[in-house]
Amino acid sequence: MADTTRNAHADLDAVSGQTTTGHSWDGIKELNTPLPRWWLWTFYLTILWSIGYWIVYPAWPLVSSHTRGLLGYSSRAAVAEDIRQLEARREQQAAVLRTADLEQIRNDPTLLRLAVARGKAAFGDNCAGCHGLGGMGGNTFPNLTDDEWIWGGKLADISTTITHGIRWDQDSNSRMSQMLAFGRTGTLKPAEIGTVVEYVRSLAGLDVANGADLAAGAKLYAENCASCHGDQAKGNQDLGAPDLTDAIWLYGSSRTAMVDTVTNGRGGVMPAWSGRLDPETIKALTVYVHSLGGGQK
Numbered sequence: 246m247a248d249t250t251r252n253a254h255a256d257l258d259a260v261s262g263q264t265t266t267g268h269s270w271d272g273i274k275e276l277n278t279p280l281p282r283w284w285l286w287t288f289y290l291t292i293l294w295s296i297g298y299w300i301v302y303p304a305w306p307l308v309s310s311h312t313r314g315l316l317g318y319s320s321r322a323a324v325a326e327d328i329r330q331l332e333a334r335r336e337q338q339a340a341v342l343r344t345a346d347l348e349q350i351r352n353d354p355t356l357l358r359l360a361v362a363r364g365k366a367a368f369g370d371n372c373a374g375c376h377g378l379g380g381m382g383g384n385t386f387p388n389l390t391d392d393e394w395i396w397g398g399k400l401a402d403i404s405t406t407i408t409h410g411i412r413w414d415q416d417s418n419s420r421m422s423q424m425l426a427f428g429r430t431g432t433l434k435p436a437e438i439g440t441v442v443e444y445v446r447s448l449a450g451l452d453v454a455n456g457a458d459l460a461a462g463a464k465l466y467a468e469n470c471a472s473c474h475g476d477q478a479k480g481n482q483d484l485g486a487p488d489l490t491d492a493i494w495l496y497g498s499s500r501t502a503m504v505d506t507v508t509n510g511r512g513g514v515m516p517a518w519s520g521r522l523d524p525e526t527i528k529a530l531t532v533y534v535h536s537l538g539g540g541q542k
Contacts, residue, residue, distance in 0.1 A: 360528065390538040400532070410517030444462025478490050
């Protein structure tokens, strides 16, 4: 056990020359080293500062409230004021967009910057979950940055798509189309589906299976597919029928994916945003999507 003693009087330490507190542990004396004066004065100033803070700002809790302070400052009120000012600025911007049509916005550099900035924010909040932050899309979700549009890429076309959605049964003006399930309904037999798939692959410049009967595939295509996709398979934006010759495939270009498409049909859904976003935001979204690189004039 350590031998702890308490000296009756403090003395000077022979090594450091510093006074001691009079305590020693196992012969080791405790030096009485005061804090630096600058530190003490700083500490005292912080005490004075805290007293001033208590007086000037809200500080002490009361039974049902708190002291208000001489300035009457409230962080909650400050945030509320910041939000009010932000909403006021947004309302000014919305008023400008509200009175301008899409062509005016596109042709006016100031309005265009305003719409793109607002549209980018709205896109990140509402559209990026499916189309990606950059609008590049993915499997089953269209790429908005290329120049391939199923329903048209003009400003008016994009606005209609955003406003009313695609195959959205809650909007009577939603874009509607349906690719038939040729295999599931028995319209085409599995062998015939394989034949027409090889023919479509040849139109898109994809590899074709050895021995594929492209003439038979062309006949099947003309009888079952040309009414929507066109005789040259260039698609029809009025019907939402994609171009089959550009090798841009929403559901994949593998044989398995193509056979599945012809067998079971396709019918992706996009919600209508007219009931969720105000008209100004839809305008801004339209201009932003159009500006991503694939918009048509």
